[in-house]
Amino acid sequence: MRLGVTLILLGCAAAWAEPPQPACSLVPGWQQRGEQRSFIAENLFEYMDGNAEGYLIYGLQSMRGVTCTKDGVVFVIDISDMGDTDSAYGIYTANRDARQPATMLGMGGQIVPRRAIFAKGAYYVEIAANPEGDHTPALKQWTAALDAIVTGSTSPPVALSWFPSEKRQSIRLVPESVLGIRALTRGYAAQYEFGKAFLVMEATPESAAAVMKKLRARFGEVTEAKAGDEAFQVTDQYLGRLCFFRKGRHLGGYANVAEGQDPVTLASALSAGIR
Numbered sequence: 374m375r376l377g378v379t380l381i382l383l384g385c386a387a388a389w390a391e392p393p394q395p396a397c398s399l400v401p402g403w404q405q406r407g408e409q410r411s412f413i414a415e416n417l418f419e420y421m422d423g424n425a426e427g428y429l430i431y432g433l434q435s436m437r438g439v440t441c442t443k444d445g446v447v448f449v450i451d452i453s454d455m456g457d458t459d460s461a462y463g464i465y466t467a468n469r470d471a472r473q474p475a476t477m478l479g480m481g482g483q484i485v486p487r488r489a490i491f492a493k494g495a496y497y498v499e500i501a502a503n504p505e506g507d508h509t510p511a512l513k514q515w516t517a518a519l520d521a522i523v524t525g526s527t528s529p530p531v532a533l534s535w536f537p538s539e540k541r542q543s544i545r546l547v548p549e550s551v552l553g554i555r556a557l558t559r560g561y562a563a564q565y566e567f568g569k570a571f572l573v574m575e576a577t578p579e580s581a582a583a584v585m586k587k588l589r590a591r592f593g594e595v596t597e598a599k600a601g602d603e604a605f606q607v608t609d610q611y612l613g614r615l616c617f618f619r620k621g622r623h624l625g626g627y628a629n630v631a632e633g634q635d636p637v638t639l640a641s642a643l644s645a646g647i648r
Contacts, residue, residue: 392454397441399518410438430548431464432456449501459530463546465492480529489516494525535646536563556587568630575622585619598637601644606636616640620647
């Protein structure tokens, strides 16, 4: 009986786990300004008002933060629990500067003169620095200290490896309405020279099959194709030449496929990479 109670209590503790609380003492010489911060999705607007939606759309669960100062420099530090690695990596890629190089931090990171961000496991970490100037040395100290207290995977979401790398220009998590289609609730989209690949993860093969049925109804007259467990191709006014497939609980394909490329062949190759 006692063992059972203990396991229940441990389970509850895990369910109530908060993001790590950053503290100014993590790096010597820094002092705390104001109170430590703690927010959940429901009250995040109290902290960042118009910017809150950018976090909520990626599934923010909670955020903990602190403001630290040293020699007139102010660092605003926040650690957000995004619920899962896909969401944490997704908000990181949405906020990084694609024109600047990445940094080896967690699943992915970036340090620029006045800002540092990285994703690790289900967490998204960010530091905003003031005033203007190059704060890179201090940001490197802080990201190393924060990396040490944040737990979780340092490997990017496995779905990223399923997209062919040749001629890929970009890849990102789309938090809702992939391709602008509401039934495709959340997934990855990769831009290529010849079209856009996409991949959506449903909870079960049955729910994925139900979405495929909705897609067939949405596009009307379609041509059946061979890719994954089921597939069809169609030409759309906005999405151009495209092919949808279902493989287990995954939905994917290519849209806006350029002339000279076969949407079904591309979709088949993407489907074959899913493990």
